[in-house]
Amino acid sequence: xxxxxxxxxxxxxxANLGKEVDMLNNxxxxxxxxxxxxxxxxxxxxxxxxxxxxxxxxxxKPIDVHLMxxxxxxYIKDFQQAGASTISVHYEACTHLHRTVQEIxxxxxxxxxxxxxxxPVFLLEDIIRxxxxxxxxxVNPGFGGQKxxxxxxxxxxxxKDLILRKNARTLIEVDGGVDDxxxxxxxxxxxxxxxxxxxxxxxxxxxxxxxxxxxxxxSVQV
Ligand code: DX5
Ligand code: ZN
Numbered sequence: 001x002x003x004x005x006x007x008x009x010x011x012x013x014x015a016n017l018g019k020e021v022d023m024l025n026n027x028x029x030x031x032x033x034x035x036x037x038x039x040x041x042x043x044x045x046x047x048x049x050x051x052x053x054x055x056x057x058x059x060x061k062p063i064d065v066h067l068m069x070x071x072x073x074x075y076i077k078d079f080q081q082a083g084a085s086t087i088s089v090h091y092e093a094c095t096h097l098h099r100t101v102q103e104i105x106x107x108x109x110x111x112x113x114x115x116x117x118x119x120p121v122f123l124l125e126d127i128i129r130x131x132x133x134x135x136x137x138x139v140n141p142g143f144g145g146q147k148x149x150x151x152x153x154x155x156x157x158x159x160k161d162l163i164l165r166k167n168a169r170t171l172i173e174v175d176g177g178v179d180d181x182x183x184x185x186x187x188x189x190x191x192x193x194x195x196x197x198x199x200x201x202x203x204x205x206x207x208x209x210x211x212x213x214x215x216x217x218x219s220v221q222v
Contacts, residue, residue: 003183004193005213006033006064006173007206009055010046011144011197017051020201021058027207028214031064031085033175033195038069041093042142049078056083064195066114066175068141069093073100080107088112088135088173091119101130112173116141117149121158129168133193134159139176144197148177153189160190180212187216 007029012020024032034052039045056063062085067075072089073096079087087109094100097113104111112133113124117140124134136155139146156172163170173193174186183194194213203209 001192003187003191003214003216004030004171005210006031006193006195007200007210008033008035008066008144008175008195008197009201010035011201013201014047017055018058021055023206024061024210025059027210029061029210031062031193032059033064033066033197034084036065036067036069036079037142041070041090042068044142049075049082052079052082052084062086064088064173064193066135066195067093068114073103076100076103076109077107080109084109086110086112086133088114088133090114090116090141091123092116098127098130101127114141114175115155117151121155121162124159125162125166128162128166128170131168131170133171133173135173135175135195136191137176138174138178138182141176146177148179148182153185156186156189156191178213180209180216183213184216184220187220188218 037044037046064086065079065084066088087104101111110132114135138152171192174191175195178194178196179199200206200209
């Protein structure tokens with residue numbers, strides 16, 4: 001499978017969101033990554049359900065919703081109706097994670113669990129077979145443009161081992177500080193989906209930056 005690329009519109013020019021989504025529509029981006037922040041789970045507030053629905057109106061690309069909010073189970077149906085294909089909830093924000101994952105599946109979305117940099121992969125051992133994806137945070141969630149945390153590579157390795165050991169079909173997504181350099185090392189380590197914000201939207205040619213990330217495969221030489 002080729003590497004999937006999910007540009008995060010958190011770092012897009014939000015005054016020209018329609019134009020930015022158009023650029024993504026014409027690009028090789030596989031999904032649109034949509035970061036929802038509530039100012040409680042993370043120290044920042046971004047955008048929510050109405051903006052997601054507006055983006056969905058102007059794109060056919062699947063929307064990959066990343067909920068950085070407390071009580072995410074309250075909003076699953078709303079985001080499904082707003083056009084989400086995949087919904088990521090944080091391990092750290094869910095007391096009854098298994099139930100929340102079932103609820104995401106019940107509305108017809110793909111279910112993903114996001115883990116913060118301090119959360120070890122082994123905690124997913126008893127839920128991995130129920131997950132379509134795991135989102136490994138490679139920065140502390142809340143802001144775009146942060147420095148990639150190097151320990152992420154060993155987490156990708158541990159997660160890949162867990163997936164193989166449990167015979168699961170879970171995708172591995174990495175989010176935060178992803179560029180061509182960290183992206184290449186990540187795909188070589190076993191990452192399937194690269195989320196990238198600043199690297200894409202601050203590039204002189206964002207479409208080219210996306211194509212470059214798409215070309216990263218385990219066989220590319222550094
Ligand atoms: C951070 C968000 C990320 C962020 C990525 O909390 O979850 O999706 O927008 O942005 P960069 O690629 O700039 O780190
Ligand atoms: Zn994100």
